Amino acid sequence: MPAERTTLIEWDDRYLTGDAVVDAQHKRLFALARDVQTAVREGRLPQVQADALQSLSLYCVEHFAEEERLMEEHAYPAAAEHRRQHDALAARAVEMVKAFNKGNTLIGETFPEFISRWLRRHIGEEDVRLIRYVQQRVTAAAR
Secondary structure, X not given: OOOOOOOOOOOOHHHOOOOHHHHHHHHHHHHHXXXXXXXXXXXXXXXXXXXXXXXXXXXXXXXXXXXXXXHHHOOOXXXXXXXXXXXXXXXXXXXXXXXXXXXXXXXHHHHXXXXXXXXXXXXXXXXXXXXXXXHHHHHHHHX
């Protein structure tokens, strides 16, 4: 049964951090989250929904590794908390994908809203703060 109609996640330039690589990755995360929402919303086959969830989860891990590299490279003082948030999302995503794959289709209906809220908050606050810090360090080092 198709999920209740909710607003599909949309990229908005207010989430731009100023780092072209990170911004491109964030746009891809939004697109993958939208793919999950669309698959659920349209009631696509469970395997299609599971594949979309898996793609998003795998890309989150790849993106988090890039951010964590930046944090380490620039000695980001809030790195431990930022990494904790990444770890918590990754664990939740893996848990939800496993539950979905075991037949809990309700996960497919709740995960899109969860990831949508998480991405908006994390990118809009935490990642913007991280990139500002990195940019300040780079600017200071260039002087």
